[in-house]
Amino acid sequence: MRPYFSEFFGNPSSILIEEGAEPRKAMDEARLKVSRLINAETDEVIFTGSATESNNLAIKGLALANRNRGNRILFSDIEHYSIMHQADSLKSLGFEVDYVRVDPYGLIDMEDLEKKATPGTLLASIMQANLEIGTIEPVREIGLFLKSRGILFHSDGAGAVGQVPVDVKALSVDSMTVSAHQFYGPKGAAALYLKKGVPLRPVVQGGYQETGYRAGTENVPAIVGLGEASRLAGEEMTGRVERLTALGRRLWEGIEQKIDYLHFTGHPTLRLPGHVSFWIEFVEGESLLLWLNLNGIASASGSACASNVLAADETGLKASHVLTAVGVPPEICHGSIAFSLGPENTEAEVDFTLSTLPGIVEKLREMSPLYLKARGGT
Amino acid sequence: MAQGPYSEKVMDHFMHPRNMGEIEEPSGVGEVGNPACGDVMRLYLKIENGTIIDAKFKTFGCGAAIASSSMTTELIKGKSIDEALAISNVAVAEALGGLPPAKQHCSVLAEEALRAALEDYKKKQQAGG
Numbered sequence: 001m002r003p004y005f006s007e008f009f010g011n012p013s014s015i016l017i018e019e020g021a022e023p024r025k026a027m028d029e030a031r032l033k034v035s036r037l038i039n040a041e042t043d044e045v046i047f048t049g050s051a052t053e054s055n056n057l058a059i060k061g062l063a064l065a066n067r068n069r070g071n072r073i074l075f076s077d078i079e080h081y082s083i084m085h086q087a088d089s090l091k092s093l094g095f096e097v098d099y100v101r102v103d104p105y106g107l108i109d110m111e112d113l114e115k116k117a118t119p120g121t122l123l124a125s126i127m128q129a130n131l132e133i134g135t136i137e138p139v140r141e142i143g144l145f146l147k148s149r150g151i152l153f154h155s156d157g158a159g160a161v162g163q164v165p166v167d168v169k170a171l172s173v174d175s176m177t178v179s180a181h182q183f184y185g186p187k188g189a190a191a192l193y194l195k196k197g198v199p200l201r202p203v204v205q206g207g208y209q210e211t212g213y214r215a216g217t218e219n220v221p222a223i224v225g226l227g228e229a230s231r232l233a234g235e236e237m238t239g240r241v242e243r244l245t246a247l248g249r250r251l252w253e254g255i256e257q258k259i260d261y262l263h264f265t266g267h268p269t270l271r272l273p274g275h276v277s278f279w280i281e282f283v284e285g286e287s288l289l290l291w292l293n294l295n296g297i298a299s300a301s302g303s304a305c306a307s308n309v310l311a312a313d314e315t316g317l318k319a320s321h322v323l324t325a326v327g328v329p330p331e332i333c334h335g336s337i338a339f340s341l342g343p344e345n346t347e348a349e350v351d352f353t354l355s356t357l358p359g360i361v362e363k364l365r366e367m368s369p370l371y372l373k374a375r376g377g378t
Numbered sequence: 379m380a381q382g383p384y385s386e387k388v389m390d391h392f393m394h395p396r397n398m399g400e401i402e403e404p405s406g407v408g409e410v411g412n413p414a415c416g417d418v419m420r421l422y423l424k425i426e427n428g429t430i431i432d433a434k435f436k437t438f439g440c441g442a443a444i445a446s447s448s449m450t451t452e453l454i455k456g457k458s459i460d461e462a463l464a465i466s467n468v469a470v471a472e473a474l475g476g477l478p479p480a481k482q483h484c485s486v487l488a489e490e491a492l493r494a495a496l497e498d499y500k501k502k503q504q505a506g507g
Contacts, residue, residue, distance in 0.1 A: 282438065283438075284416060284417075284438055284439050284440055284443075286440035286441055287392070287439070287440055287441055287444060290381065290392065290441050293381070294381075294393065366398075367395065367398055367436055367437055367438070367444065368418075368436065368437070368438040369409060369418055369419075369420040369436040369437070369438060370413060370418055370438045371438075372400075372436060
């Protein structure tokens with residue numbers, strides 16, 4: 001990435017100027033690397049600034065360019081906010097948004113999808129993997145079904161691409177979001193796969209960058225980083241998946257053994273390698289996360305308090321929509337935690353977490369009036 | 379040390395909560411909050427001759443909720459009932475070096491727990507004659 005901040009600072013859109021040549025070449029290479037990772041053609045990859053932007057470009061862009069197909073749009077109940085929060089603007093543009101249920105493991109309820117994929121449905125957005133509960137959706141099955149109904153299919157691949165093998169042709173998706181920083185690339189670069197021939201209207205309008213689909217000067221260094229992260233992810237995929245699956249198993253089994261009143265979330269096997277998520281009764285998620293962090297262990301919490309601690313007011317303090325969708329009671333969503341292990345994590349770190357977690361849980365439970373009641377106290 | 383949006387004081391009270399536990403045969407107990415909102419606070423008081431001689435708490439909640447409970451017990455110990463009633467959520471938040479905007483409700487909860495415990499004490503007094 002580094003030379004593209006200084007040495008090759010030229011604008012890739014400066015076609016006739018020598019300084020533009022090197023950055024342009026670098027972007028072509030990055031595009032090739034990303035396309036290889038997902039088995040796409042190079043001209044099917046649009047660079048954007050974030051997965052959120054890719055999801056906005058896909059949903060609004062496909063909806064606006066394909067109105068002739070209908071005005072109904074389906075979202076799964078566990079889509080990321082960058083999909084969910086588009087509902088209002090889609091409605092104001094005259095579209096109707098409906099939601100497809102998931103089962104308690106977070107897998108798409110195919111019956112519900114079939115029921116809701118009514119005539120007039122133009123687009124469905126169903127993610128590949130949920131980062132809160134780890135579940136990987138049966139995207140191929142969903143893709144084939146939607147194709148049979150003539151419904152466009154966008155899949156947010158931010159949680160999956162670079163983590164598990166993803167092949168856009170096999171999955172039968174029309175568009176798919178790729179996020180660099182989810183697989184060790186830099187922040188500020190992402191991509192949208194758009195199947196050749198599928199009409200899309202640009203959302204960010206201006207010049208002719210990215211063949212007109214995304215105007216604005218490209219973040220060349222970050223795009224170079226996305227390309228390189230894609231190359232590495234592709235090359236190291238088999239080894240990473242194997243290693244992270246084993247590490248995740250070790251963490252899962254250890255936690256299962258050491259902590260009572262604990263419930264895992266997501267599917268036990270159809271899940272991201274190295275992803276372990278659960279909720280613990282009588283323990284509030286943010287407190288748990290803070291204590292883990294004080295012990296040098298980074299995790300994420302579905303707790304409303306933790307995820308919205310920086311909110312300007314208290315209106316955002318709601319339990320996670322993902323956990324609610326998989327049937328976790330709201331009071332319990334506050335105790336949810338997700339660990340996602342990466343290639344840098346070691347067995348020793350997993351074991352350290354396993355030796356630290358029970359003490360923290362015990363400490364917090366001892367403070368909890370709810371635990372007191374559950375143990376027969378008053 | 380401060381962490382994220384939390385002040386040094388909040389983290390101190392979170393990591394080393396003061397007066398955590400229960401009081402046997404308390405003069406008054408107040409429990410407020412709702413697990414669905416993520417916070418439940420229970421405050422125990424021991425009152426003698428109109429003075430709060432001991433206070434303890436049990437709290438299920440986030441860092442700010444635990445710190446607010448802990449700070450409240452510190453602020454009320456040794457105070458008369460009237461002095462304790464004058465302690466507002468703002469005073470609790472201030473004593474903690476401030477709370478993030480989204481966490482102000484934790485100090486409100488602490489104030490409510492205190493009022494509920496004092497209410498319980500008064501009821502017990504009246505019932506006892």
